[in-house]
Amino acid sequence: METALRIAGMALATFFTRYAMIAMVGREPSALFRRWLRYVPAALLAALIAPAALTSPGEVSIHARWAAMGVGALLAWRTRQVLPSLAGGLVTFWVLSIL
Amino acid sequence: MGLSKQARQGTFTDFRRGLIATVPLIPGVVVFGLLYGVMARQVGLSPWETWAMSLVVHAGSAQFTALGMWASAGTGAIVLTTLAINLRHLLMGASVAPHLLGLPQRWRPLLALWMSDESYAVSITAYRQGIGSAAYFLGANVGIYLAWPASGLVGALLGTVLPDPARYGLDLVFPLAFLGLLMAFIEDRKTAAVAVVAGLLAIVGSRILSGQWHVLVAGLLASLGGILLEEVERMWRRR
Structure with a gap:
């Protein structure tokens, strides 16, 4: 019962955070809001990426992670696609962690 | 728009x-x-x-x-x-x-x-x-x-x-894939600067804040910083 209550509470809290802004923006946003929104995806994605790239969990070589993210960033910049940066980064990490 | x-x-x-x-x-x-x-x-x-x-x-x-x-x-x-x-x-x-x-x-x-x-x-x-x-x-x-x-x-x-x-680099799947997505939003120097600032703030934030607060704080501050950059640019042109 306690477990069901906890899970239900977590589900409600999560839905609230996902729905609140989507529900509130009910009309054409103002010019200032639109100017701000232009920067939100870049800021959010960078904020999701950066800590994972620079912190090393456990005994994994931090240099292999940096190299993987560096190669990934280069490929992302040149191709602007997901698969090249994902594949290039992972292969770089595997090669360096085997060596 | x-x-x-x-x-x-x-x-x-x-x-x-x-x-x-x-x-x-x-x-x-x-x-x-x-x-x-x-x-x-x-x-x-x-x-x-x-x-x-x-x-x-x-x-x-x-x-x-x-x-x-x-x-x-x-x-x-x-x-x-x-x-x-x-x-x-x-x-x-x-x-x-x-x-x-x-x-x-x-x-x-x-x-x-x-x-x-x-x-x-x-x-x-x-x-x-x-x-x-x-x-x-x-x-x-x-x-x-x-x-x-x-x-x-x-x-x-x-x-x-x-x-x-992490031993197999599998926790890098999301950051690597997100890099490819991020590039679609780097349209000019201002968006690039916002991304760099957000990344730096998130790194600092992840050290001092608990949970995922650093994503919200870095995302909010850096994106607002973009508007600030626009204003600075406008003032610069006016001079």
């Missing part, structure tokens, strides 16, 4: 495209789903409770954090922590909301329900590239949702100790 005039409901083809766009991310989702399932069993949840949590909460970092405090904290603390960790979704919601204006009202709760970091990233990139629609967004949501609860259940049923994903 007239965002609402571009709001598209989309077709089944768009739904399929959104679903396919999440495929590169699925290995990362599955690895963490398995890990979540194993960890849930260790704190005493049954496989069905483990599965149910993923089905109705569907928020990886919040679920891991909840498991970490499962034995020591009360229900209120766990729910509040979940709320705090997911506050970053407010920013994501604000960012997609204008693309949904003019669509039938029922789309909004439906799309909000399964919006994850991953499906947001894929969908907002599609909107940026002009191929986005509600159906595409739904497809991306469903793609991640097909993988997360199922892999959690499998992990709970296996229950064995898994090797650390």
Whole structure:
């Protein structure tokens, strides 16, 4: 019962955070809001990426992670696609962690 | 810009495209789903409770954090922590909301329900590239949702100790894939500067803040910084 209550509470809290802004923006946003929104995806994605790239969990070589993210960033910049940066980064990490 | 005039409901083809766009991310989702399932069993949840949590909460970092405090904290603390960790979704919601204006009202709760970091990233990139629609967004949501609860259940049923994903670089799947998506938003020096500042703030923030607060704080401050840059540029031109 306690477990069901906890899970239900977590589900409600999560839905609230996902729905609140989507529900509130009910009309054409103002010019200032639109100017701000232009920067939100870049800021959010960078904020999701950066800590994972620079912190090393456990005994994994931090240099292999940096190299993987560096190669990934280069490929992302040149191709602007997901698969090249994902594949290039992972292969770089595997090669360096085997060596 | 007239965002609402571009709001598209989309077709089944768009739904399929959104679903396919999440495929590169699925290995990362599955690895963490398995890990979540194993960890849930260790704190005493049954496989069905483990599965149910993923089905109705569907928020990886919040679920891991909840498991970490499962034995020591009360229900209120766990729910509040979940709320705090997911506050970053407010920013994501604000960012997609204008693309949904003019669509039938029922789309909004439906799309909000399964919006994850991953499906947001894929969908907002599609909107940026002009191929986005509600159906595409739904497809991306469903793609991640097909993988997360199922892999959690499998992990709970296996229950064995898994090797650390970081050893095989598997925790780099999301940051590497997000790099490819990020580039769609680097349009000029201002957006590039905003991304760099957000990254630096998030690194500093992740050291001093708990949970996922650093994503919200860095995302909010850096994006507001973009407006500041525009103002500085305007003043500079006026001189």
